[in-house]
Amino acid sequence: MAEVLTLGFTQEDLIKGCIAGRRDAQEVLYRYYSPKMFGICLRYANNYHSGEDILQEGFIKVFNNIDKFRGEGSFEGWIKRIFINTAIEHYRKSTNHSGHAELEKANFKQVSEVAVENLATQDLLKLIQKLSPGYRTIFNMYVIEGYTHKEIAGKLDISEGTSKSQLARARNILQKMVKATNG
Amino acid sequence: MNGKINIDNLFKAAFEDFEAQPSSEMLDNILGDAFDISVQSSFEDFSLPPSAYIWENINDAIPTAADKVLSTSFDEFTAVPPIHLWENISESIHSEADKLLNNSFDEFAVTPPAHLWENISDSIPSEVDHLAVSSFDEFAVTPPVGMWASIQEELNVEENFDSKFQEAFLAFEAQPSEHILDNLLNTKFDTGVRRAFMRHEVSPQEAVWDRIKPYVRFGPSIQRHLPTLRRVAAVVLCLLMFTFLYNKLDRGGIIDIVGTNPDKTKTTTKKDIEPTIPIQNEEEQPLKSIFEDNDTEGIVSVEKQPVNNETPEKNTNIDQRFTSKSPLLSVKENNRFDLSATSSVPPVSTVNDKAVLLSSTFSTTVTPTENERTEELISSVSNIEISELETYIPGTIISQTDWNNLELPETPALQGFREDYLVESNLMDMGEDSDLAKMMLSYKGFYLSSSFSSFYSRIYNDAVRESLSEDPLDYLVDGGVSFGIGAGYQLTPNFGIEAEVTRTNLSQSYRELTEQTVFNSASSLKTTYLYIPLSFKYQLSRSNSMNRRIPRTFSTVLGMHYGKLQSTQTIEERPIPEDAFIQQELGVFTGLDYHFYFSPNIHVTLGGRLAAGTDFEYLSAPFEAGTPYNVQAGVRIGLNYRFATRKYKWDRGIY
Numbered sequence: 001m002a003e004v005l006t007l008g009f010t011q012e013d014l015i016k017g018c019i020a021g022r023r024d025a026q027e028v029l030y031r032y033y034s035p036k037m038f039g040i041c042l043r044y045a046n047n048y049h050s051g052e053d054i055l056q057e058g059f060i061k062v063f064n065n066i067d068k069f070r071g072e073g074s075f076e077g078w079i080k081r082i083f084i085n086t087a088i089e090h091y092r093k094s095t096n097h098s099g100h101a102e103l104e105k106a107n108f109k110q111v112s113e114v115a116v117e118n119l120a121t122q123d124l125l126k127l128i129q130k131l132s133p134g135y136r137t138i139f140n141m142y143v144i145e146g147y148t149h150k151e152i153a154g155k156l157d158i159s160e161g162t163s164k165s166q167l168a169r170a171r172n173i174l175q176k177m178v179k180a181t182n183g
Numbered sequence: 184m185n186g187k188i189n190i191d192n193l194f195k196a197a198f199e200d201f202e203a204q205p206s207s208e209m210l211d212n213i214l215g216d217a218f219d220i221s222v223q224s225s226f227e228d229f230s231l232p233p234s235a236y237i238w239e240n241i242n243d244a245i246p247t248a249a250d251k252v253l254s255t256s257f258d259e260f261t262a263v264p265p266i267h268l269w270e271n272i273s274e275s276i277h278s279e280a281d282k283l284l285n286n287s288f289d290e291f292a293v294t295p296p297a298h299l300w301e302n303i304s305d306s307i308p309s310e311v312d313h314l315a316v317s318s319f320d321e322f323a324v325t326p327p328v329g330m331w332a333s334i335q336e337e338l339n340v341e342e343n344f345d346s347k348f349q350e351a352f353l354a355f356e357a358q359p360s361e362h363i364l365d366n367l368l369n370t371k372f373d374t375g376v377r378r379a380f381m382r383h384e385v386s387p388q389e390a391v392w393d394r395i396k397p398y399v400r401f402g403p404s405i406q407r408h409l410p411t412l413r414r415v416a417a418v419v420l421c422l423l424m425f426t427f428l429y430n431k432l433d434r435g436g437i438i439d440i441v442g443t444n445p446d447k448t449k450t451t452t453k454k455d456i457e458p459t460i461p462i463q464n465e466e467e468q469p470l471k472s473i474f475e476d477n478d479t480e481g482i483v484s485v486e487k488q489p490v491n492n493e494t495p496e497k498n499t500n501i502d503q504r505f506t507s508k509s510p511l512l513s514v515k516e517n518n519r520f521d522l523s524a525t526s527s528v529p530p531v532s533t534v535n536d537k538a539v540l541l542s543s544t545f546s547t548t549v550t551p552t553e554n555e556r557t558e559e560l561i562s563s564v565s566n567i568e569i570s571e572l573e574t575y576i577p578g579t580i581i582s583q584t585d586w587n588n589l590e591l592p593e594t595p596a597l598q599g600f601r602e603d604y605l606v607e608s609n610l611m612d613m614g615e616d617s618d619l620a621k622m623m624l625s626y627k628g629f630y631l632s633s634s635f636s637s638f639y640s641r642i643y644n645d646a647v648r649e650s651l652s653e654d655p656l657d658y659l660v661d662g663g664v665s666f667g668i669g670a671g672y673q674l675t676p677n678f679g680i681e682a683e684v685t686r687t688n689l690s691q692s693y694r695e696l697t698e699q700t701v702f703n704s705a706s707s708l709k710t711t712y713l714y715i716p717l718s719f720k721y722q723l724s725r726s727n728s729m730n731r732r733i734p735r736t737f738s739t740v741l742g743m744h745y746g747k748l749q750s751t752q753t754i755e756e757r758p759i760p761e762d763a764f765i766q767q768e769l770g771v772f773t774g775l776d777y778h779f780y781f782s783p784n785i786h787v788t789l790g791g792r793l794a795a796g797t798d799f800e801y802l803s804a805p806f807e808a809g810t811p812y813n814v815q816a817g818v819r820i821g822l823n824y825r826f827a828t829r830k831y832k833w834d835r836g837i838y
Contacts, residue, residue: 021402030392035384042385052391063399064406065657121379143373144380171369174376 011075018066026063033076034059037083043140044087046129050094058086084145088155091137127177135170142167404808407657411641415793415816422775422791625676626783630825632681636665636792638817642691642710645809646763651693651708651754659692661707663815665714673825677722685714687746689813709752710764712813716772716794718742733779740774746796746813765811770796776821788821 009017009028017025038055045051061082069078128136137156141147142163147155149163156163246254399406640663648656667685674680692707722738746768753759772794780786794815801810 019402019404021400021405023396026399027392030395034391035386038385038387039380039383043380043383052387055387056391056394059395060398063395064403067403121383124376124379125383143376171372175372 015066015069015075018063029062030059033079036076037079040080040083041087042125043128043144044084044091044137046133046136050090054083054087054090057090058083061086084141085155087140088137091133092156094133123181124178127174127181130177131170131173135166135173138163138166139170139174143171411816418791419775419793626825626827627673627675628826630671630673630823632669632671632683632788632821632823634665634667634669634683634685634788634819634821636667636685636687636817636819638663638665638792638815640689640691640817641812641814642689642708642764643814644764644811646811647691647708647759648693650759650763651757656693659694659707661690661692662817663687663689665819667714667716669716671720671823679720679722681718681720683714683716683718685716686749687712687714687815689815708754708759711749711751712746712768713749714744714746714768716742716744718772720776722778733781735780736778738776738778740772740776740790740792742773743769743771744794744796745769765796765798765813767799768796768813769799769802770794770813772815774819778823783827784825786823786825788819788823790819790821792817792819 009025014025014029014032018029034055037058038051041054041058042048042051045054062079065082069075128139131139138152141152141155142149149160149167152158152163153160158166401409405412640661641658643658665685665687667683669681669683671679671681688709688711690707690709718740719742720738720740723736746765748761748764748766748768751759751761751764772792774790774792776788776790778786778788792815795812797805797810797812801807804810
């Protein structure tokens with residue numbers, strides 16, 4: 001039996017409703033998935049409003065392409081990929097890769113997961129948002145979404161080596177900020 | 184029995200005197216024999232008939248005569264065994280060939296390749312090896328003198344060598360390389376971050392949904408193409424607006440002068456006239472009316488009278504010579520225009536060489552009681568055929584008058600006249616070019632056409648898309664071209680039909696929307712169709728540029744087309760079966776054409792077309808999901824030749 005998401009709608013109902021252009025189905029789908037997706041958007045954005053822009057753009061894409069979802073795999077995963085791609089597009093539009101050069105290689109002691117756990121997610125989010133767009137995107141894709149360097153290189157049109165080095169720098173900077181926040 | 188008894192007696196007699204003590208054993212034997220004999224004798228005559236079944240059993244075991252016949256009948260019996268039996272047997276028996284084959288290998292020998300022996304020989308110890316090995320049999324080297332002493336010394340000092348090693352590593356510490364530590368710590372850091380965001384959710388503000396809603400009004404199939412539809416609609420709307428405004432402005436100029444625009448000339452009505460009508464000067468000479476004689480050739484003298492401030496100051500009279508079969512205007516000798524007390528006709532004046540029918544003058548020359556009669560007379564003007572009017576108005580005179588700026592009073596009676604006048608005026612004010620305009624607007628007959636089109640094309644076809652990729656695809660902008668020839672027939676000056684045969688190339692590019700290839704993969708395919716469009720054209724009844732040497736006009740086009748797939752060109756590594764495309768197409772199209780008339784025979788057409796069609800198979804439900812469509816939107820240029828003969832032109836005054 002299909003999982004009932006909310007208001008008696010199953011996932012299948014929602015998809016069919018959205019394909020038919022039904023506003024109630026669209027709204028239910030939005031209400032159900034928007035908190036999760038907004039979390040993703042905020043991680044890729046440098047501030048709250050940019051996150052909202054990505055969210056808006058992503059949902060418009062979801063609704064306008066929902067008939068292309070073939071039911072293979074998780075629907076949430078499909079939506080999530082659209083949002084990540086939208087965030088990447090947003091990053092590509094808003095900046096170029098020269099921004100990476102602004103950060104020098106950090107040289108400091110590592111911080112462990114304990115230090116990270118001491119931070120609230122919101123604080124950590126703020127720290128991630130402070131990263132430059134390129135670092136932030138690569139860090140999110142590798143660390144949180146679990147993309148490989150090869151996949152990241154393909155999506156961002158950069159080399160694998162660049163992806164690795166950018167990730168290392170992003171991680172170093174973030175660790176430094178975490179350490180500073182923890183005192 | 185008696186015998187036995189005699190023997191006994193004999194024995195008795197013989198041994199009557201005999202006395203011997205027999206052994207006890209003998210006596211036992213004797214007694215025993217006697218017992219046996221007595222038993223034997225007791226069964227001597229014994230007989231017992233055997234049971235009947237014993238004979239039956241014996242009888243069964245004895246061969247009967249039939250058995251004997253049967254056994255002899257098989258003495259000469261032989262049977263040929265089946266062939267395969269021999270084949271089976273022969274296979275298992277070595278044939279002569281087998282034997283020959285076996286023998287032929289008796290002497291068979293193959294010399295192994297040289298390197299085989301080299302390999303083998305390498306692994307076999309050679310003489311040298313043996314020599315070398317044996318040479319070390321007795322080899323011995325005396326260690327240096329101090330070595331043993333030092334070992335002995337060590338052994339003497341440290342009794343337990345192992346414990347020495349253990350102690351040596353007891354306090355051993357080695358710093359791992361930096362990157363190992365980094366990796367470990369980074370992994371932990373990554374894990375911490377990942378864990379922190381595992382269930383991270385943030386509710387967006389309500390305004391975001393409000394911003395999304397306008398973009399998702401329709402289903403995805405419509406919504407995706409909405410920008411394209413909007414662009415097409417905008418272009419069509421602009422064209423329509425342009426046409427409408429162009430038409431309206433052109434007419435509006437005249438209408439305003441006539442008096443519909445209160446800013447320029449106040450509309451004169453009966454009610455408005457009354458307070459301002461001056462009494463006609465009775466002393467003036469009566470007007471000579473042209474209505475008295477229909478064939479009168481007279482001079483219309485038009486005089487402007489300053490009634491209101493808007494009347495032009497310049498007082499210039501013009502003479503207009505004309506003959507009229509109908510009562511139209513009256514002429515006054517003192518160059519005053521009037522209706523000779525019985526008629527009311529708009530007077531005409533010229534301002535800056537422009538003819539003006541002065542409503543004010545008109546108003547002043549009629550009395551309220553005459554006004555009704557005036558309207559009756561004017562209404563008769565509207566019944567005059569323009570062709571008749573044209574007949575009696577020499578073109579040379581008309582061409583000197585700026586008819587576009589001719590002012591007419593706004594009266595119901597003149598309304599019909601004005602409408603006809605507006606159409607015909609387009610011809611009349613042309614001078615030399617009016618000939619071509621006449622031709623253009625009055626042609627009826629055949630024409631030939633050729634065309635070239637360039638357009639934006641879309642192939643909406645799920646079967647093609649699915650054959651191309653298992654991943655979702657998005658459409659990209661792609662185009663096509665078309666060449667065609669055709670023939671048409673102008674049924675009326677406005678309405679015509681046209682049929683064409685066109686060879687059309689439709690292309691479609693796609694972009695993969697999957698996770699991996701959202702940005703960088705594009706695929707395209709091309710098809711060729713043979714189309715036969717049948718169009719119905721409605722041409723506007725007036726030219727958009729009558730005062731130019733190249734008249735132009737609009738026509739709207741509506742039609743339907745039949746198309747047949749000729750060929751397809753797909754991506755090499757992703758072949759698509761040809762039957763996935765629309766094989767036989769039926770569609771509709773619409774458009775606008777703008778014609779440039781360079782001569783009575785030749786005109787060029789620039790136009791736009793929007794066409795869509797689907798396969799015959801889907802005609803029963805053309806709007807269901809999954810129905811394939813071929814869509815084209817683009818521009819076309821055409822060259823047309825009309826069969827306007829010399830006689831045709833002559834008849835219409837075109838030389």
